[in-house]
Amino acid sequence: xxxxxxxxxxxxxxxxxxxxxxxxxxxxxxxxxxxxxxxxxxxxxxxxxxxxxxxxxxxxxxxxxxxxxxxxxxxxxxxxxxxxxxxxxxxxxxxxxxxxxxxxxxxxxxxxxxxxxxxxxxxxxxxxxxxxxxxxxxxxxxxxxxxxxxxxxxxxxxxxxxxxxxxxxxxxxxxxxxxxxxxxxxxxxxxxxxx
Numbered sequence: 001x002x003x004x005x006x007x008x009x010x011x012x013x014x015x016x017x018x019x020x021x022x023x024x025x026x027x028x029x030x031x032x033x034x035x036x037x038x039x040x041x042x043x044x045x046x047x048x049x050x051x052x053x054x055x056x057x058x059x060x061x062x063x064x065x066x067x068x069x070x071x072x073x074x075x076x077x078x079x080x081x082x083x084x085x086x087x088x089x090x091x092x093x094x095x096x097x098x099x100x101x102x103x104x105x106x107x108x109x110x111x112x113x114x115x116x117x118x119x120x121x122x123x124x125x126x127x128x129x130x131x132x133x134x135x136x137x138x139x140x141x142x143x144x145x146x147x148x149x150x151x152x153x154x155x156x157x158x159x160x161x162x163x164x165x166x167x168x169x170x171x172x173x174x175x176x177x178x179x180x181x182x183x184x185x186x187x188x189x190x191x192x193x194x195x
Contacts, residue, residue: 065134087147
């Protein structure tokens with residue numbers, strides 16, 4: 001079984017309303033659709049602001065991780081696993097977090113844990129691997145480090161341990177999350193390692 005949550009709606013000014021303070025808790029459950037790559041049925045591509053869950057032998061992949069973070073969660077006993085590609089640290093209180101929860105670390109991780117639970121994983125057995133969060137630009141309030149910090153907070157609050165990570169620096173990354181539960185991280189400089 002493979003499921004992905006994606007949203008290809010634009011996130012422009014039309015998405016913003018005076019009700020940006022609406023609570024995320026009032027959100028309807030997000031729709032889950034397929035995400036298989038047509039020329040490679042064993043691979044599921046997870047785009048920016050998307051998540052996918054699988055319990056089969058498919059490989060979950062995402063690329064373009066600069067300041068974005070990939071959060072890979074697995075229940076080793078059931079083999080159910082999922083991958084999130086989040087752009088920004090906090091969606092709580094934003095209207096777009098309701099329609100696009102995977103865009104944000106906090107609402108994305110919550111949605112991923114819920115989707116894994118729905119697919120048969122036990123949230124108490126989940127373990128996390130995290131990649132990305134690079135500081136790609138010389139900014140005072142860089143997004144990458146804030147994303148990494150927020151991932152740690154959200155996973156800690158959910159009781160999910162981070163068992164491995166490859167975060168920070170100033171290098172982009174691509175990841176593959178295989179059925180063995182390992183996350184293979186390839187840096188833009190060509191270096192590759194499994195965590």
